[in-house]
Amino acid sequence: MLATQKQYVQWFENETLRHARWLSESNHLPPARIVLVDDKTTADEAYRLACEGTSLLWRGDFHNAKQLLQALKRRIERTNERSEQRKIKKAANKPAKSNKTAAESSETPKDIPNLFHQQRQIQAQRSRILSRLLLELDTDYVSHLRRAPDVSTACTAAFGQLDKAADESCVLSFRDLQGALGAAQWREKGVSIESLGVSIYPHYGVFAPTRHEYVQLLLDAPLPTVNNVAYDIGTGTGLLAIILAQRGVKQVVATDLNPRALACASENFTRLELANVQLQQADLYPTDAPLANLIVCNPPWLPAKPSSSLEYAVYDANSTMLLGFLQGAKQHLAEQGEIWLILSDLAEHLQLRTREELLDWFANAGLAVKYRLDTKPKHGRSQDDTDPLFAARSAEVTSLWCLQRV
Structure with missing residues (x-):
């Protein structure tokens, strides 16, 4: 659930210090490092920055942001697959203590709790990386990106009203915005x-x-x-x-x-x-x-x-x-x-x-x-x-x- 106390995020843009209200459904802290990215930013560069803990404020085409998020997902999956393959190879190279294969040994009952917690850690790390792609919305939850859809109704239902008297804009992760849009569809149908x-x-x-x-x-x-x-x-x-x-x-x-x-x-x-x-x-x-x-x-x-x-x-x-x-x-x-x-x-x-x-x-x-x-x-x-x-x-x-x- 969203934190009750308002939090804010700030970044430099065109040599001006900007700030906006920070929204995070997972209660992530406001990012300490933000860089501006757009359609010219490669997926490899975005992935490197996100893995280093840098958040990416999108300034390009809205639908290209969706493509970038998918590209980040694919890179995370490849990284996890290579990590799993290394573990299997390492297990296979260990001196055998029984007739079990490496794959069978990795699935013994005593390993199941560890496997569960490892999977949760992998999911949490995946969520942290993907949540570093950010969008800015104005006080009416309107995005001024090219080809941006109308998200105001879905965001108002999900996050409540922003402070219009203070002309309060907000920054949130693209994933949280997708969650709000998906919830709006569930709520309708x-x-x-x-x-x-x-x-x-x-x-x-x-x-x-x-x-x-x-x-x-x-x-x-x-x-x-x-x-x-x-x-x-x-x-x-x-x-x-x-x-x-x-x-x-x-x-x-x-x-x-x-x-x-x-x-x-x-x-x-x-x-x-x-x-x-x-x-x-x-x-x-x-x-x-x-x-x-x-x-x-x-x-x-x-x-x-x-x-x-x-x-x-x-x-x-x-x-x-x-x-x-x-x-x-x-x-x-x-x-x-x-x-x-x-x-x-x-x-x-x-x-x-x-x-x-x-x-x-x-x-x-x-x-x-x-x-x-x-x-x-x-x-x-x-x-x-x-x-x-x-x-x-x-x-x-x-x-x-x-x-x-x-």
């Missing part, structure tokens, strides 16, 4: 949830439910006998709350801490004319709400540190949200109530958490497993055997854990 017969309209900075095999689990799970009140903890786009409302729960209280998520969920509830859903900004559980007969939660699945607002939907440092949810559930649950926890076991296959740990967390929270429903993922990465983490992804199972008081 929506994400179809076929098993539910509705479309969900994500906002910028709110995780889009493009992967929704778990929806069928919530449709298949039998509702508690008494289902007057349900909570949806960490509602995001509001999808789980919509499922509960459409299944006939009389009162659904949906919570989230992210203002973007609350605005997104509110819009989705209004589109579907759901009068029985209430929204509340809260860190996990609502206040001044009746005890719930049913509490549902789809927390981040992987215990690792998020680096952007979207990653908070995937990564949960030290399993903080999951543990907080479990530890607070019992005191908000009515007698004979149920908890539906939607959770992937990918963390277990990546050896970031064990099944025994998860079951211990349930027990320590005074909860027991009533039943579990499982489904296999259908997303592309689970089928991609070129993914370094394919063994873990292909074995993944997403479960609805139905928990109750001990």
